[in-house]
Amino acid sequence: MTDVAIVGASMTQFGRREGEWIRDLLAQAGEQCLEDANVAPHELDHLYVSNMASGELEGQTGVPNMLAHDLAAIPAYTQRIDQTSSSGGAGVYAAWQSIASGASDVTLLVGGEKMTHRSTAEATDVIASLTHPVEYKQGVTLPSFAGLTARLYLDTYDAPRESLAKVAVKNHRNGVDNPHAQFRKEIDVETALDSPVVADPLRLYDFCPITDGSAALLFCSVEDAEARGEPYVRVTGIGGATDTHVVHERADPTTMGAVVESSEQAYAMADCGPEDVDVAELHDMFTILEFLQSEDLGFFEKGEAWKAVEEGVTDRDGDLPINTSGGLKSKGHPLGASGVAQVYELVQQLRGEAGPRQVDCEVGLACNVGGFGNCVTTTILEAER
């Protein structure tokens, strides 16, 4: 198996990108990534797009071919990868496979979504259409799962409601220093707790926003990366798994089985464990998900993640900084882009180029969650300096 490197990374401004469409966003991140990697478009063998719903949201399909056109990358082979809200992580896995298998020497992955031109109700319904029909027909949406799970977690582990608010506060604080983040304003616990109820006990500040944006990564072999002389990071572990598609069938809804399974694969491949991870980007689509993932990844004992947040362990100056980018919560969550942007943040951190967000790190982990943990990818990266 060929060792895989990431030699370029980019992301666009996340937020409301009025008058710009999926095509524009993908092309912007793609161009920036080629520039960052110092790779010419004609060098691309494969060009992958992570995107959940350009057809449903914008009436535009065939976007990978449009991107090949816009980047002057024809005849590079293209495909679109959709794994709902973990399309980005699935794209990372697909791009990794393209290099590891020898199918491609140079693969560009661009993840993106254009959402804000649709109403919140419309966008929420497109996302809800990923749930199992038996639950969808009950009017269940992902936010309602989040509310139920949060209540169960708080009850089971005697966690204070404030601990969830503190996830939002931390991630907003990190977002202030991320020039690409949708929200760059600090909030306090009181603001979070006073915000409108969305799915009791969760309130507005427990949810990520609806976002337009794109991010990109350039993959090649470690050998090629060395020869190119560009800074790179090494993909040392990667894995993916599913959990029950019917959420209410899970034995313990506070455990995300696909996070456990996919991270076990990634740790085994990287020959490391949770104790070796220095910085992590988790899928905080809802604040409660940051607790669940950081426990299911093995960072903290079950039911203890909330204490770690209370104690500042996951702050930028803590022992295990989580979501230095601001997370989905403050950076935003353009579905297909999010998993790619998680890895973008880790590449910045591992190359020592994260500016005011920089933490001391050699090993980074990204966990991208589709649906309510229905499908998850976990990626482990190591610095090469």
Place this chain on the structure above:
Amino acid sequence: MTDVAIVGASMTQFGRREGEWIRDLLAQAGEQCLEDANVAPHELDHLYVSNMASGELEGQTGVPNMLAHDLAAIPAYTQRIDQTSSSGGAGVYAAWQSIASGASDVTLLVGGEKMTHRSTAEATDVIASLTHPVEYKQGVTLPSFAGLTARLYLDTYDAPRESLAKVAVKNHRNGVDNPHAQFRKEIDVETALDSPVVADPLRLYDFCPITDGSAALLFCSVEDAEARGEPYVRVTGIGGATDTHVVHERADPTTMGAVVESSEQAYAMADCGPEDVDVAELHDMFTILEFLQSEDLGFFEKGEAWKAVEEGVTDRDGDLPINTSGGLKSKGHPLGASGVAQVYELVQQLRGEAGPRQVDCEVGLACNVGGFGNCVTTTILEAER
């Protein structure tokens, strides 16, 4: 790189599947394929779905996770692969990469589409949304490209209009012997030439129908296939490429650049050439496309494919049988299923299990076309008997 085998193959009845939805179709082909391969659901590491537009056509997303549920394959990793009408071929390439890279030991690929519940106009518009906006806004659809290209081909190469009708006649004749085909009736040249004009000079019988259906393939290493003791075929060559996304930018619209490029990759990998191919499944969404592909794959000189059809070379008892399955023309074209079903037919042929459609063959080639040749995959398979 791990050598890749296909140890199981299945397809559902193609046609109008009233009251059945994408979920039903995928599950049926998936179950049949597991049975054909004698593989248990829990053995699956990866489960891929080739599907263009379940969200646009049916309002259902997240179908790979639903399929993992329905097949009892959780926690197998899932993703959806979309490459418009070549989603199936792209799925074959992705599944191949999953095994060749070592990411998965056992990968099930299921391709499917549910279309007939929508009107022809609606379905055509979803497909047309894959074209470049500069052409889409002119009201250009794939059939109109086909008409223009057919006229150019007939004029340039002095081909008689009847030669296109003979493609339809041949493929309908083959479809009669395919129990899964949508149309199982012979037609004659006169019927084809008398059918209503759709995009001059092309008439109704030059077009494939709108279809519901699904097909599946089970991938593992050749080593594993040997150990399982099941009949298998070997994937010896595979490649993919794009052509200009704006169709009118092509220097010669009668040449499909992505067919040339992707087949060159596949031949090089398989260390063979067009002269070694014994049977082929081509993407005859429009009759004219069978001419273009069989020339661009190197089976015939440019401008000579029509003569081969006239002379019966591509008939079942000819030197190079093309579309023994009936092709998209008579078998039907459920977008995400088509590229998978092409390989299903080749597996049947190479295992000597094609019944009345059986031809003498050791090497088969499938060419799956997205858009109007915007993206193409070519796969070469060899018998292992």
